[in-house]
Amino acid sequence: MGNIQVTIQRVLKNKNTVTIIGVIVIMALLYFGYKAQIDSKVNPISVPVARETIQPKTLITSDMVDYVDVAPVVLGDNVIQYDTEIIGKYSNYNTVIPEGSMFYNETVVSADELPDSSFVKVKEGEVVYNFPVDMDSTYGNSIFPGNKIDIYMKAEADNGQIMVGKLIENIEVLDVKDSSGQHVFENSSENRVPAYLIFGVNSEINILLRKASYMSSFAVELFPVPHGGTVDNSGSTEVSTQYLKDFINANTVSIPEETPTPSASTSPTDDNADDNTANQSDERENN
Numbered sequence: 001m002g003n004i005q006v007t008i009q010r011v012l013k014n015k016n017t018v019t020i021i022g023v024i025v026i027m028a029l030l031y032f033g034y035k036a037q038i039d040s041k042v043n044p045i046s047v048p049v050a051r052e053t054i055q056p057k058t059l060i061t062s063d064m065v066d067y068v069d070v071a072p073v074v075l076g077d078n079v080i081q082y083d084t085e086i087i088g089k090y091s092n093y094n095t096v097i098p099e100g101s102m103f104y105n106e107t108v109v110s111a112d113e114l115p116d117s118s119f120v121k122v123k124e125g126e127v128v129y130n131f132p133v134d135m136d137s138t139y140g141n142s143i144f145p146g147n148k149i150d151i152y153m154k155a156e157a158d159n160g161q162i163m164v165g166k167l168i169e170n171i172e173v174l175d176v177k178d179s180s181g182q183h184v185f186e187n188s189s190e191n192r193v194p195a196y197l198i199f200g201v202n203s204e205i206n207i208l209l210r211k212a213s214y215m216s217s218f219a220v221e222l223f224p225v226p227h228g229g230t231v232d233n234s235g236s237t238e239v240s241t242q243y244l245k246d247f248i249n250a251n252t253v254s255i256p257e258e259t260p261t262p263s264a265s266t267s268p269t270d271d272n273a274d275d276n277t278a279n280q281s282d283e284r285e286n287n
Helices: 002-013 015-042 203-213 242-250 268-286
Strands: 045-050 065-070 127-132 148-156 162-172 175-177 196-201 221-226
Touching: 127 203, 148 242, 162 196, 162 203, 162 242, 196 203, 203 221, 203 242
Parallel strands: none
Antiparallel strands: 045 065, 127 196, 148 162, 148 221, 175 196
């Protein structure tokens, strides 16, 4: 036992031996540490993927989810790795999840987070307008959300003359919906027919368009005209033809908004007068 201790002490006192042992220990630590890091990146893990193509605003159930083994090194920070964060939630309103695709944080939302995109995009100070259209007036379903359009008006004057002109210009289409209120372009597996263009306008233009839409006695028709690719889309939404605006206002009535006035409070004098009247009536009955 004593000889072993003496031998160890002699070895440790030898600087060359200590250096060699230190280098070996450091290299071993580096090797095993590097190997552990590589293994954590390349050893496959099971991640959920879509078993079928999932359309927007669809409730994701367990039978829509499959699993594949993927090396962690290819996974981004926004990839969902656990099915508990997917099943029971919805595909986002603007997302189609292809078959075989992984699930990402921005493509899966809860029911409370699922907005109606057309209302979300309405600017402050504007109101939503649903403009009636059909397949013909949308040029074969060729007006998309984000397009700029002008609203033209056709009407018949008292003398029988037909007038046609641009009423409103530079309207941005926020959404296109069918007669059931579904987004026309959100579902790639259904052929939905456009029924409404959804956009936002200020209150003045909203009232003007509403008035025009009710002027059936003047054979008024409103129809959209999309901007072409070379048209400047930077302009603001505004009335284009003053003559048409004057024609609408001349044949309709604007009802101003009234501010309710507070009801007059009953004064003590009135209360006393009511009491005196009641007392006089009682005295007459007693007499």
